[in-house]
Amino acid sequence: MKRLTSIAVLLIIAAITVKGQQSVNINLTVPDTLGGCMPNRFTAKVKSQGAKFTITPQLMMGANVASCTDIGLYIITDSISGNVTNMGYDTITKKWSAEILDTDTVTIIYRVAISCSNIPQNSDSINNIKLKQIFSDENNIYTYTVNPLSSTNEVIRSLLLPLIIDRSPATWQTSYGEMVDIYYYYYNGGSANARIRFTFKDDTAHYCGVLQQQSLMYRNGNTNYVSYVSGDTTGIILKANDTLVFRSRNIVAACLTQCNNSRVQFSWSCDTALPATDYFCKSCKVSAVPTYYSLQSNNQPDIGYTRVMPATLPDMSCMNDSVHWRYVITNTGVGALDTLSITFKALLAYTFQNLSLIDTGTFEVRAINCTNCNLKVNKLINQNNLCSTVVPVSLQQAVIQTDDFRKTDTLVIDFTTYRCVQDTAVLLNTGKYYDRWEFESKAGVCGISKQVNHSITNNPLLPDADINQQLIFVPLVSDLSVPPGMNTIWGDSTTMEIEMNGMMGDDYDYTLLHCPGGATGCIADGWLRATVHCEQNLTVPTLATGLRLRWLNPATNQYVYKAPDFYHTPNDSGLCVASDYYYYFDLSDTLMRLMLDSGVCEFTLRACCNGDIARTPYSVTFHLLADPSGNCNSLSMTNGQVQCAGAGCAWLPLSVKGGSIAVHCPGCKRTGPISFRYVMERTSLGLEDTDNDGIADTSAQVIDQTSQWYQTYGNRLRLNMSSYGDQLRDRLVAHTQEGDPSNGGYDMNMLNQKGAYLKYMQVSRTIPSAFDTMKLTVTGFTLYIDKPNATQTSCINCSDFNVGGNYRTQHIINVSGNNLYHFLDTIISHNSFLFTFSAYDSAGAVYGNLFDYNYINSYYTDTIDTLKKLF
Numbered sequence: 001m002k003r004l005t006s007i008a009v010l011l012i013i014a015a016i017t018v019k020g021q022q023s024v025n026i027n028l029t030v031p032d033t034l035g036g037c038m039p040n041r042f043t044a045k046v047k048s049q050g051a052k053f054t055i056t057p058q059l060m061m062g063a064n065v066a067s068c069t070d071i072g073l074y075i076i077t078d079s080i081s082g083n084v085t086n087m088g089y090d091t092i093t094k095k096w097s098a099e100i101l102d103t104d105t106v107t108i109i110y111r112v113a114i115s116c117s118n119i120p121q122n123s124d125s126i127n128n129i130k131l132k133q134i135f136s137d138e139n140n141i142y143t144y145t146v147n148p149l150s151s152t153n154e155v156i157r158s159l160l161l162p163l164i165i166d167r168s169p170a171t172w173q174t175s176y177g178e179m180v181d182i183y184y185y186y187y188n189g190g191s192a193n194a195r196i197r198f199t200f201k202d203d204t205a206h207y208c209g210v211l212q213q214q215s216l217m218y219r220n221g222n223t224n225y226v227s228y229v230s231g232d233t234t235g236i237i238l239k240a241n242d243t244l245v246f247r248s249r250n251i252v253a254a255c256l257t258q259c260n261n262s263r264v265q266f267s268w269s270c271d272t273a274l275p276a277t278d279y280f281c282k283s284c285k286v287s288a289v290p291t292y293y294s295l296q297s298n299n300q301p302d303i304g305y306t307r308v309m310p311a312t313l314p315d316m317s318c319m320n321d322s323v324h325w326r327y328v329i330t331n332t333g334v335g336a337l338d339t340l341s342i343t344f345k346a347l348l349a350y351t352f353q354n355l356s357l358i359d360t361g362t363f364e365v366r367a368i369n370c371t372n373c374n375l376k377v378n379k380l381i382n383q384n385n386l387c388s389t390v391v392p393v394s395l396q397q398a399v400i401q402t403d404d405f406r407k408t409d410t411l412v413i414d415f416t417t418y419r420c421v422q423d424t425a426v427l428l429n430t431g432k433y434y435d436r437w438e439f440e441s442k443a444g445v446c447g448i449s450k451q452v453n454h455s456i457t458n459n460p461l462l463p464d465a466d467i468n469q470q471l472i473f474v475p476l477v478s479d480l481s482v483p484p485g486m487n488t489i490w491g492d493s494t495t496m497e498i499e500m501n502g503m504m505g506d507d508y509d510y511t512l513l514h515c516p517g518g519a520t521g522c523i524a525d526g527w528l529r530a531t532v533h534c535e536q537n538l539t540v541p542t543l544a545t546g547l548r549l550r551w552l553n554p555a556t557n558q559y560v561y562k563a564p565d566f567y568h569t570p571n572d573s574g575l576c577v578a579s580d581y582y583y584y585f586d587l588s589d590t591l592m593r594l595m596l597d598s599g600v601c602e603f604t605l606r607a608c609c610n611g612d613i614a615r616t617p618y619s620v621t622f623h624l625l626a627d628p629s630g631n632c633n634s635l636s637m638t639n640g641q642v643q644c645a646g647a648g649c650a651w652l653p654l655s656v657k658g659g660s661i662a663v664h665c666p667g668c669k670r671t672g673p674i675s676f677r678y679v680m681e682r683t684s685l686g687l688e689d690t691d692n693d694g695i696a697d698t699s700a701q702v703i704d705q706t707s708q709w710y711q712t713y714g715n716r717l718r719l720n721m722s723s724y725g726d727q728l729r730d731r732l733v734a735h736t737q738e739g740d741p742s743n744g745g746y747d748m749n750m751l752n753q754k755g756a757y758l759k760y761m762q763v764s765r766t767i768p769s770a771f772d773t774m775k776l777t778v779t780g781f782t783l784y785i786d787k788p789n790a791t792q793t794s795c796i797n798c799s800d801f802n803v804g805g806n807y808r809t810q811h812i813i814n815v816s817g818n819n820l821y822h823f824l825d826t827i828i829s830h831n832s833f834l835f836t837f838s839a840y841d842s843a844g845a846v847y848g849n850l851f852d853y854n855y856i857n858s859y860y861t862d863t864i865d866t867l868k869k870l871f
Contacts, residue, residue: 030042042109045108163190166185178251183245187243188238195235198268199266211251213248255338299445299448300335301448305328310323319419319626323416325414329412341444342442343400344399344440346397353427357387373404381393423653430468434467468505472718473496480661482607484666489609492606495603497600500598512628527586527625532583534579536611543569552598568642607661621654624652625652633645677802677803678732683728688709766830785812794808839870846868
């Protein structure tokens with residue numbers, strides 16, 4: 001029904017004068033306003049003697065009586081005070097009558113109900129609606145005077161109508177498997193209270209047939225909900241601004257699709273408390289028209305993981321120990337999941353580097369309160385794992401699948417992880433991964449899916465390994481010599497360095513060393529073992545000082561040196577035999593973590609002669625004894641051997657670096673040069689990087705070797721690492737090895753006596769990928785020729801080559817630019833640089849390119865010990 005914006009009711013109280021025996025005075029009290037669809041209260045005070053009269057209400061629309069006049073209005077008596085008899089209401093004539101038996105004033109309180117169905121439904125404005133109350137008697141013998149009267153015998157009143165409006169949402173959102181309450185709101189937005197009777201029909205079958213209705217209830221205004229049967233007729237008083245609310249509670253039994261709406265039918269009419277068979281204006285009432293509403297899917301799939309065991313993280317268990325895990329899987333999204341797939345796998349499940357092993361027999365999945373779940377678990381075995389004696393059937397991954405997974409459903413997953421540590425060469429120089437298992441879940445509902453990954457630890461599943469010590473080692477020496485002499489087996493020594501280059505991947509990984517959360521200031525627990533292995537003809541000269549650690553203390557910008565806490569060797573270091581040399585460092589010492597991140601290992605080797613072999617291998621191998629809980633193990637020295645006590649005595653292989661050295665023993669048949677020390681470093685240093693994080697300072701200042709910055713931070717620069725565009729510098733040291741006449745050979749004097757001068761010397765430098773990839777180009781070189789001289793020492797730049805000072809420099813040439821090609825040949829197919837030098841004396845004349853100063857950019861010649869020939 002449309003809202004009536006301009007409605008007036010004219011209450012006409014007609015005074016009809018008829019000759020009779022007695023006059024009846026009626027004082028009529030009229031309400032200030034009249035309401036449609038509700039009884040309107042009137043009070044009539046009548047003074048009469050035995051007057052019998054009737055009241056006939058009549059509804060006028062303009063000049064015409066409404067088509068429903070006979071049944072459109074009813075009079076209902078509330079109370080009568082006074083002596084009145086023969087009172088009644090004639091349902092046929094629609095008249096109310098009573099007989100007054102005395103001359104007292106009689107007060108009659110009654111109501112006149114106006115049916116809304118008499119108000120045109122298609123009109124926004126109604127004019128001249130008149131309500132008449134005609135007072136008369138059967139014999140027409142009384143004269144009725146009604147007060148008050150207007151000049152037109154009409155009293156104008158406004159008509160107030162209820163306006164019941166559907167305020168229900170156009171759509172509702174719900175989700176599969178959920179209990180949903182659908183609310184329909186009917187609001188009395190008019191200005192009159194309405195005594196109505198209503199009928200509500202909810203057809204849930206129109207929601208694509210997916211709703212299963214559990215209950216239907218309603219409430220009036222702020223009252224409590226009461227049950228309602230769809231289609232029943234119920235009477236209420238709906239006050240102005242009150243809301244009639246229907247709640248349809250349903251279960252969404254299937255996925256929602258784009259279907260055509262729910263159908264709801266609501267109808268109402270005035271209720272005057274008369275018998276239900278005598279509603280007024282039934283024939284004029286507008287029939288209820290169904291209203292359609294839509295139901296939309298609110299499915300938002302998600303899955304949640306709750307760890308029950310262990311109670312806290314991180315995992316602080318010892319190495320070669322087990323930890324039991326329990327996870328509870330829940331539906332944390334909106335709507336039941338029609339599909340749920342969970343893949344439990346390790347980051348590197350197919351390799352031996354994944355060292356958190358799970359015994360397949362310990363992996364169990366249980367469904368709790370999962371009435372309709374169809375649970376399936378498929379386990380895949382890892383055929384390539386270490387510690388197979390402890391975990392013979394290792395899990396590679398498990399796939400868990402179920403359907404119809406609702407909020408009340410629960411999956412419980414149990415498994416046991418084993419921290420594998422096995423001293424095997426396959427772990428050397430490879431990344432190691434612990435607790436890198438994850439749940440990879442895919443939740444789906446009604447065509448919507450969501451991917452959820454969950455790591456079983458608080459360490460993010462990064463590609464970096466937990467432990468991945470990548471050593472940097474550039475051998476400085478390729479040859480060592482043992483000088484000739486009676487029963488001499490010991491020769492030259494050399495000290496070399498290995499950069500540790502970061503053992504742990506990130507702060508979290510230091511949990512393995514009892515540093516929960518990766519606290520940078522924590523004291524690590526555990527031990528580091530370095531093992532120097534030498535084959536025959538190489539040895540560690542002094543066991544106690546044969547190996548030490550070094551790192552930079554940022555607080556003082558000074559190097560810190562750490563001697564081993566324990567050391568031992570199964571063989572006497574004074575023997576020239578193959579042997580291993582063991583060094584142990586307690587990681588709980590102050591600043592040891594800096595060593596793990598950016599330290600240097602220094603070790604010393606010495607040549608010895610015990611048989612003639614081509615080249616002698618050597619290596620340095622590092623192992624870690626982790627101590628996550630701080631009390632997994634302890635080391636002690638007993639009878640020259642290191643003993644480990646505790647449950648976690650398991651050494652984890654880290655990395656190994658090494659090479660080989662040619663040991664030159666006495667007995668060479670002829671004289672010749674031997675190179676014994678070589679190093680390549682970059683000379684272009686780039687931009688200043690104060691915090692040494694690989695990112696240049698914001699000042700973008702080029703490093704100047706004469707600056708204060710270089711004096712402070714220059715020792716942090718890694719000169720043995722370069723990039724495209726860098727300038728490199730090679731340093732090579734060689735010496736002349738005498739021949740051995742006692743072995744049928746020739747020494748230098750014998751060669752000179754025979755006139756067999758060595759006029760040429762060649763230096764070959766082979767660098768893989770030098771031309772085709774690195775595009776290396778020689779820009780210049782400097783050649784020093786020094787002669788042993790302990791009394792008149794003058795060794796120019798010998799400190800740069802670390803050869804000592806008991807030499808005298810005879811000759812220096814410096815060549816660059818186009819002059820290089822008088823000394824240098826490039827063999828591109830072999831990525832080789834070949835330098836050729838010539839020098840010889842003939843009857844006092846010096847020849848060779850060492851003295852061809854037309855092609856030498858600068859040179860130096862000693863005036864005391866002048867170079868005449870190479871040898």
